[in-house]
Amino acid sequence: MKKINTFLRSMTFGVILLGLIILFSVAGSVIPQNNEVMYYVRSYPSYYQVILTLGLNRIFTSWYFVVTVILLCINLTLCSIVRFRRINEEDLVETALQGKETVELDPESLDKVRLELVRMRCHTRQTGDRTVYYKNGFGRYGTFITHLGILFTVVFFALGMSLPKITDQTCMPKESLVLEDGTEIYVDTFSITDSTGRLDYKSVVNIILPNEKESGLTEVSVNHPASAGQYKVYQQTYGTIGRITVRDKKNHQDTFNIESQDFLSSDGKTGILIDNLYPGFTETEEGMQLITSTSGRYENPVYVFVVINETGQEAMLAFPGDSIDVGDYTYYFEDPVEYPGLRIKKSPAYINLFLLIAVLVLVFGLAVTFLWIPVVVLVTPAGYRICSQKAEGLELRLKSVLKKEKE
Amino acid sequence: MLDVFFFGGIGLYFLGMVLRFFGQVWKKDGLTKASWMIFMAGFAAHTVYLVMRGIQAGRVPMANQFEFAVMFSWGISVILVFLHYRLGLEWITTVAMIMAWAIYLYAALLPREIHELMPALRSVWFVSHIGSAAFAYASFMLAGASGIRYILIHKKDKEDERLPEIDYFIYRLIAIGLLLLTVTIVIGAIWAEEAWSSFWTWDPKEVWALITWILYAICLHLRLSRKMTGVKMAWFAVIAVPVVLFTFIGVNTIIPGLHSYGVVLSRLM
Known part of the structure; x- marks a missing residue:
């Protein structure tokens, strides 16, 4: 028992474990992680079975990686105890x-x-x-504090990685997302440029908690999440969507968001079949040629659709501001609308605080060890x-x- | 105008390096002294270039692979100048000059256009995260330079009285590098939590920063317990340099990840 204890707290054991973590990390950085099985079958036709069997596709959550980290924690704990005793006795x-x-x-x-x-x-x-x-004199505690800092960092890191619940959602401006526990996230506005025209993805949101406490209208942009209670809302991505307003002869109207191929019709026979909204187009000598923009910006948007009525079908193009009469309805092609993709994270706030304290202890320990x-x-x-x-x-x-x- | 300072810096570093080499080979003090003056002129041009680029860009110039390389090389020069004037260390100069010049030259192979800072990089953590990384890498490179010097002297004379001093400085440079790398990783984690919602994503750049951290931590642990000193420590400092360079260049160019925006398509590729 004493031999096991001595080995578990030994530097040799610690170095072996750190060496293993390095090995796993190299493998984890070379082999793309957390992809679908088919990705590995296609990318590594000769080795995919080895990768999948050994769990090299999810190495950082594999049992052997977790066990190595746990053993490292045991090694650090025992080593810290011994160090503390030794320092105090001297x-x-x-x-x-x-x-x-x-x-x-x-x-x-x-x-x-x-x-x-x-x-x-x-x-x-x-x-x-x-x-x-x-x-x-305090410098003697440097290595002890460093060990403690590493131990706490690993423990709170593991908790910090496993406890939060993260979901990605999109929401149109002036609409709300309602989460499982009744928390509501209202998106007031979204813009992709600031007042000077510089790229700056920004949503204005209000987080309303189940107890009716709310964050108030708060800006969410890249690097600046909004938080309320256990929730944090991040500006993650954005998308662009087409909008068509349909009006009848009595001036009743309804607006539709065009997310995919949609058939706008009251009777299922006459109407327009929307193919897509494209970000831009170029005109060639032979006619008009549509392109999809790679910049992600809809600088010259165009709707592609098919008019379907009793006489047949006809493919057409329309630009924002255009309208077309089909049957008893007028279809108005609106300006595309940009909407945010938000990341919603729910986690106990104390985890981040404890982790911050742990890493500060680590940095302090290193500073004491090497500078004091x-x-x-x-x-x-x-x-x-x-x-x-x-x-x-x-x-x-x-x-x-x-x-x-x-x- | 910017290019004059940029290429002027590279040229002066090169000239200083060549003069230093011949000064050492022919044992001419005059040449060695002149080489330092020329190196300092190169360092001044390098500094002016960084300041002017920063003014032109309206931000600290560390937003892509090119700017980071220039800053990294500048970090090596800053530490070298400090070691030279404050501690009077001469033995590190030759190899350190080569390293500063080589990284600067690598920067010259990358596109130099100034781009607006992308939203993901507009953060209060930008300067401290990348700046501490540049100086951490610079410390590790200088530790490698000292390691080369140690090995060369050790080959000639195992009892040379300069060896304990060089050995100690390898240890100190690695210790400072590790401290700065820890700060880099910690600040990066805080920033990642603000930007991506998770303080750690196992992104290749993060993983390689961790690998570098663990390697140097093991080295210092062995050093503090007296199990790795002298020539072993020197060899470690030299062998670890490719790992640092891979973390800086290799990961960004070979393995795609969240930090890939650091690379503006390289002319090397």
Whole structure:
């Protein structure tokens, strides 16, 4: 049992686990993740069975990846406990006072060393003619805090990745989305450019929670989600949709959004069959040639449709502002409407807060480890001794002071 | 005008590098000193180029692969200048000059047009995320440069008195690089949560940043426990450079992902 415990908390085990995580990560970055099975069959005809059998297509949620991370957490926990105990048991200054100098120096050189240590703003503790210069005592906790930071980061990262529920939805301006728990997201407006004409996808939404608390009209744009309660709403994508208003002879009218092929008819026989709304077109010598824009912007939109009536069918084009009479109805082709694709995330707010604290602990731990290096130096009338561990910088500094003196 | 400073910087770096090389080979102090002055002139041109491009673009120039490469190379030069003047380190200069020039030259192969910042990059985290990445990579590159220097000296004389100092600086550069890379990843995660709703998406760029982080973390862990010092540490610093370069260049150009907007179609492709 003791052997297992020693192995589980050992650095060797930790390094093996980190090596495995690197291996899995390389595989996960080379093999595209979370695609349909057919994607792997088509892309890797010779290896797809290996990929699917070993779960290399979902490597970051595979059992072996999760087990590796759990073992790493155990390794970090045990290692942190041992480190904390060891640090607390040590009193480096007191131990140093009992020690013996290792670098023998003449009094003049020793004065240089003392001066350098004072220049470094070290504190002193003296017993008789033995002085210990020390500072950055807190630096001893650096590696412990770093380990703790990594552990907390991994744990809250796992929670942060598994707890949120994310859905992508589209919503037309002036309409609402109603979520499972009754939360309503009302989209007031959507625009893809700002007042200067610069691309800036922006929705104005109101999030109304089931308890009737609401966010008020709030702007949602890329990098600026809106939040209310456990919900966060992100500006994710956008789309463009055609609109046709149909009016009868008595001036009753209705407006339809054209999402796919639609047949607008009152009797199922006479009407218009909408093929599509295209973002632009070019006119060639032979006639008009339709194109689909790749920029995603509808700069010169055109409707393609088929008029169907008793006399037959006729393919036609119409531009926003045009209208056509078919049967008892007039069809008005409106300007296309842009609408947002929103990402809705529901997650407990405390997860992000805890994760933020964990990563701050990690950064702080690294900063303490590498920038706040403990200094403990015993100086006796015969020489000095560096008692703190990991004090190579100090060693070089004192050597350089003594070297300069010789020169 | 911008191009004058851009190509002027590359040319001066190259000239400084060549003079330095001959100064070292022929042991001519005058040449070595002149090479540093020329390098500094190149660094000034490089700095002016970045400032002017920033003014022209109306933002910090770090929005695509080209601008990041220029910033990355500038980061190497900044650290080199700091090491030279503040700590009086000479031994790192030759290899570091080559690295700064090589990255700058890589930038010259990429399209230089200034584009408006796309909405996804308009964030308060933009400068700190990309800036810390540039300086993290620069630290790792300089650690690699120091590693090369260490190995060369070690081959000649295992007891050379410069070796402990170089070894210590490899460790310090990696430590600072790791700290900056941690800041990069943390800020990137916060930004990703604001932009994409998830602080981690296992995007190839994220994965390779994590791989780089783990590699250097292992290295420092072994170093702190005294299991990797001296020539082993130097070899590690050198061998890890391709990983850093792959994270910077390889991932953006070879593996498509959420960070691919960093690449404006390269003339290399």
